[in-house]
Amino acid sequence: MRVVNxxxxxxxxxxxxxxxxxxRNLMETHKIHHLPVLDGxxxxxxxSDRDLLRVLSPFFGTAGEMQRDLDSVNKVAHQIMTRQPICVTPDDSVDVVLAWLQSVDISCVLVVDKESNLKGIVTWRDLIKHAKFNL
Structure with a gap:
């Protein structure tokens, strides 16, 4: 099976x-766990939601909160994102996605065309949905 499917x-x-x-609002509103970051x-x-947790101070919103804890929520995407995300093409085999998810311990890959334009995303949840329907 190909990624496009x-x-x-x-x-x-x-x-x-x-x-x-x-x-954070986009993730909550759309009930998603991953947001690609684009420049044009x-x-x-x-x-990922894990990236948000990584930058959020554990003291944010507590009695011990200090200015540096407040600064953690004043960050923008380029300060939070994982750079050089793993990408596949629509024509790649799903096996390529599985190999990346296992070898790099990630939960999604981006799908891009030959010009590196974003075409989609495949998450571990997409793989589970596919497995459920094909049992």
Whole structure:
């Protein structure tokens, strides 16, 4: 099976300067865990819900909160994102996606065309959905 048969092609994206709060709101509103970061049409990185947790201070919103803890939510996408995300093409085999997810311990890959334009995303949830329907 090819990636094109499995990918989600309506992808919510953010720009390099999208704020932490806007990123969090988009993830909550759309019930997603990954946001590709684009600069124009170029894929620059990806932000996962784990990336948000990584930059959020554990003291944020507590009695011990200090200014540096507040600064953690004032970051923007390019300060949070994972750069050089793993990408596949629509014509790649799903086996390529599985290999990446296992070898690099990631939960999604971006799907791009030959010009590196974003075409979709494949997450581990997409793989589970496919497996459920094909049992």
């Amino acid at each position: 499995l990918m989600t092609d309506s992808v919510v994206t953010v720009t390099m300067d999208t704020s932490f709060s806007d990123i 049409e170029d894929v620059m990185g990806i932000i």
